[in-house]
Amino acid sequence: xxxxxxxxxxxxxxxxxxxxxGEGFRLEKFPLGTRVIYPPxxxxxxRDLDAAIRHALLNPHGTPPLPELLRPDMKLTIVFDxxxxxxxxxxxxxxxxxxxxxxxxxxxxxxxxxxxLLAANxxxxxMTPAELKRxxxxxxxxxxxxxxxxxxDAEDPDGMTHLGxxxxxxxxxxxxxAAESDLLVYVNITLTAMSGGPKSVAVGLGSYKSLKxxxxxxxxRHSTSFNDPPNSAMHHSYHRMAxxxxxxxxxxxxxxxxxxxxxxxATKFLQKRxxxxxxxxxxxxxxxxxxxELTPLKLRREIWQRNDAPFGVTGIHAGDPKExxxxxxxxxxxxxxxxxxxxxxxxxxxxxxxxPYNVNSIMNPILVMSLGLxxxxxxxxxxxxxxxxxxxxFYHPMPNDFHQIHHPSYIDFFEEVLTxxxxxxxxxxxxxxxxxxxxxxxxxxxxxxxxHGVHPLYMWYWGAHAMEHLGDVIFVGADRKAAARMGFRSxxxxxxxxxxxxxxxxxxxxxxxQHTPPATLADVR
Amino acid sequence: MMLALQYRNSPVxxxxxxxxxxxxxxxxxxxxxxxxxxxxxxxxxPEPDLPGRGWVRLRPLLSGICGSDLAMLTGRSSPYLxxxxxxxxxxGHEVVAVTLDDAPxxxxxxxxxxxxxxxxxxxxxxxCPACAAGxxxxxxxxxxxxxxxxxxxxxxxxxxxxxxxxxxAHRSQLHVVPEGVPDELxxxxxxxxxxxxAVRRVALAPGATVLVVGAGTVGLFTILALRxxxxxxxxxxxxxxxxxxxxxxxxxxxxxxxxNRAARAVRRLTGGTLESPVxxxxxxxxxxxxxxxxxxxxxxxxxxxxxxxGGTVVLTGMPSTTVxxxxxxxxxxxxxxxxxxxxxxxxxxxxxxxxxxxxxxDLVGRAPxxxxxxxxxxxxxxxxxxxHAADAGRLxxxxxxxxxxxx
Numbered sequence: 001x002x003x004x005x006x007x008x009x010x011x012x013x014x015x016x017x018x019x020x021x022g023e024g025f026r027l028e029k030f031p032l033g034t035r036v037i038y039p040p041x042x043x044x045x046x047r048d049l050d051a052a053i054r055h056a057l058l059n060p061h062g063t064p065p066l067p068e069l070l071r072p073d074m075k076l077t078i079v080f081d082x083x084x085x086x087x088x089x090x091x092x093x094x095x096x097x098x099x100x101x102x103x104x105x106x107x108x109x110x111x112x113x114x115x116x117l118l119a120a121n122x123x124x125x126x127m128t129p130a131e132l133k134r135x136x137x138x139x140x141x142x143x144x145x146x147x148x149x150x151x152x153d154a155e156d157p158d159g160m161t162h163l164g165x166x167x168x169x170x171x172x173x174x175x176x177x178a179a180e181s182d183l184l185v186y187v188n189i190t191l192t193a194m195s196g197g198p199k200s201v202a203v204g205l206g207s208y209k210s211l212k213x214x215x216x217x218x219x220x221r222h223s224t225s226f227n228d229p230p231n232s233a234m235h236h237s238y239h240r241m242a243x244x245x246x247x248x249x250x251x252x253x254x255x256x257x258x259x260x261x262x263x264x265x266a267t268k269f270l271q272k273r274x275x276x277x278x279x280x281x282x283x284x285x286x287x288x289x290x291x292x293e294l295t296p297l298k299l300r301r302e303i304w305q306r307n308d309a310p311f312g313v314t315g316i317h318a319g320d321p322k323e324x325x326x327x328x329x330x331x332x333x334x335x336x337x338x339x340x341x342x343x344x345x346x347x348x349x350x351x352x353x354x355x356p357y358n359v360n361s362i363m364n365p366i367l368v369m370s371l372g373l374x375x376x377x378x379x380x381x382x383x384x385x386x387x388x389x390x391x392x393x394f395y396h397p398m399p400n401d402f403h404q405i406h407h408p409s410y411i412d413f414f415e416e417v418l419t420x421x422x423x424x425x426x427x428x429x430x431x432x433x434x435x436x437x438x439x440x441x442x443x444x445x446x447x448x449x450x451x452h453g454v455h456p457l458y459m460w461y462w463g464a465h466a467m468e469h470l471g472d473v474i475f476v477g478a479d480r481k482a483a484a485r486m487g488f489r490s491x492x493x494x495x496x497x498x499x500x501x502x503x504x505x506x507x508x509x510x511x512x513x514q515h516t517p518p519a520t521l522a523d524v525r
Numbered sequence: 526m527m528l529a530l531q532y533r534n535s536p537v538x539x540x541x542x543x544x545x546x547x548x549x550x551x552x553x554x555x556x557x558x559x560x561x562x563x564x565x566x567x568x569x570x571p572e573p574d575l576p577g578r579g580w581v582r583l584r585p586l587l588s589g590i591c592g593s594d595l596a597m598l599t600g601r602s603s604p605y606l607x608x609x610x611x612x613x614x615x616x617g618h619e620v621v622a623v624t625l626d627d628a629p630x631x632x633x634x635x636x637x638x639x640x641x642x643x644x645x646x647x648x649x650x651x652x653c654p655a656c657a658a659g660x661x662x663x664x665x666x667x668x669x670x671x672x673x674x675x676x677x678x679x680x681x682x683x684x685x686x687x688x689x690x691x692x693x694a695h696r697s698q699l700h701v702v703p704e705g706v707p708d709e710l711x712x713x714x715x716x717x718x719x720x721x722x723a724v725r726r727v728a729l730a731p732g733a734t735v736l737v738v739g740a741g742t743v744g745l746f747t748i749l750a751l752r753x754x755x756x757x758x759x760x761x762x763x764x765x766x767x768x769x770x771x772x773x774x775x776x777x778x779x780x781x782x783x784x785n786r787a788a789r790a791v792r793r794l795t796g797g798t799l800e801s802p803v804x805x806x807x808x809x810x811x812x813x814x815x816x817x818x819x820x821x822x823x824x825x826x827x828x829x830x831x832x833x834x835g836g837t838v839v840l841t842g843m844p845s846t847t848v849x850x851x852x853x854x855x856x857x858x859x860x861x862x863x864x865x866x867x868x869x870x871x872x873x874x875x876x877x878x879x880x881x882x883x884x885x886x887d888l889v890g891r892a893p894x895x896x897x898x899x900x901x902x903x904x905x906x907x908x909x910x911x912x913h914a915a916d917a918g919r920l921x922x923x924x925x926x927x928x929x930x931x932x
Contacts, residue, residue, distance in 0.1 A: 438793070
């Protein structure tokens, strides 16, 4: 029986606590009275995954069993979540590949010939052949790549279909092959409450024309939080779009959830509660920490990126997206939700080495910002962890370093735009169109492995709610120039950061540290 | 006898300075090298004689230090120019002065600026085809006639130069400074006329995208001339120093770009793709329609790499570097030189416009150029002056000048 999440109040006996900071971590002594939010213990994974997959496909929610939806003359498209999920990458075999194999077996049994596989990479970079192979498994890759297994291309002029408008006038444009399919099978991994459900098809197979209706400053400021779909304007838009999709294409979704096993056996101590570290854990931690610090950054980055997570699968549900997704969210909450009473003056987060957009890549300063002020700040329900006008303290070295192939428009955004303004609304009105329609970025998105030109702007908007809510943002250990470019202050230590925060929240602030990874969704009462 | 700064021919000093400033480390100490290794001495020299009819004596008031002067003092100027000068000479070709003699239509005591080009008229020669066409900057007689060789006043052993108490100039070189234009602005007439000349060297279509590489005196004046005399669209400026960026914007730059991100910024502004060669700087397939190179140094390479296929690169700064010309070939660029000034040409030769100096003198009085000459030195502090000029960008200065009223 896994223990539920809980909130620790730091007292004299509390040991130093683990705080992630990029490709490393530090042990931090928090002020007395600091509240620390821990996620529930990792839930047990499903033992017989093949049986669970089979069961889900044959006993779906809100649709007939999958075999009954398959027929020989049909056009079947199997779509799967891209490289941004899960985080870290899952130790092979990937759950997506296992599910796809089952779907293909049923399709073969039904005599379906016209089958295509699509990675739902939206405006993300294309997955490399190796990454595709890892996601779908060797057998599927060999059978389908490259002709029938490919990345979605949101800029293919002949590859998109405009399905219509939502009742709010939002364009819904998705991949043409998917739109023309008799059945769309979507294979999903829902890692946080923001993913899956109405987002999968409408966003994963969408275009800039479609995404701009919800990936914008106004919507994000009104998504409080985007991990709390009923209170997320972004999800309201997803739902409207999903309705349009539903009117045109039959979607059979298979959603999966994972437990909190983020770290392999050798570094398992990283997800144990600190006071439960035994001598071996402590020795391992110190040795690992020292070795890690002595390793050159490039090599360290590579080692951390190779950190496959031994995730267990906690749920597999299939059928009608509308009926499946609530079950998925319940599973996510079971693994991540921790209640906490009241907001704090200061929220603290340690930002790890990975976010959805730097898998096999570099976490550049903009991604650090979006991970902190976007993803982590929004890991709440009801109310933010920090009160209005409070201070957020993040840990990350924030090196001024960019992946030249994956993030070309990020470099320009950082150098050209943020030197002029950091104001999200101003950036949106003055620069979004330029970046979104720049032919070079489009060329690199389509033919190289670059994120779409507009993507850095979306990442900047990702923090819109936090930046409007917070009184100050301080990064501990960050490159000062990089932080300053983005309008943030940097501090060397937590003590310095707390001293700096005095200007905003006074001398004896309440502090909450959201201990993650594994991901913790705070239910703030 | 009079006090003057005199430049002497010293191959040893030239090569030493050239070697030192040619290294990355040495380039950081250009100001030190210029003020200590330059073959320049403050000395008493005889006042220059009047070479002939039409010549008058001048008492310089202010004389600027130009980028070409600094290139000469640091050994960065090309050996190509050596036959075109006669040593020893007194430098200084950006001059505002008072005439000491009467000329037929110019009374003694007039305040004038000097067009330094020593063309056929000044040399007492029959006009060469270029001079006859009003293109004095292309004169073929700069080593002939009754004067020693010298492409300009300030490089000729017979005329003296602005870095002294007295010099001589031919009436054809003189332009009266309008009333109300102070000396500090009048001394800017020569570099402004050069910038106007550069802008006139190419046909600039309305709405064309222009890149200006460098925002020293020449670069800033090029922006001013582009805004004043053309209908180009965006003027994007590569400017290294903060004060240059601010001034560039004030003069009409659309976007100001730091040198280390020029390629990416210009690509974003003008379109095209960015290419990264195995060695050397990034370049664009795309870029500006016309680029004005105003550094004379590394900016030439930048200009060639950031100009679109079929576009034009105007060399406004005196080139003092070697450069990979592959982009000229591959992108079929037009490479245009822009040297000094002319009188606008004659109608028969397609000219007949106002002379560059006339336009400059008109513009200098009404353009927002206050504070451009913010460092004035007496000749006795020439080392400081030269050092300051070599570091002008970093020190927030546009133009350093010798104040000849002081000792």
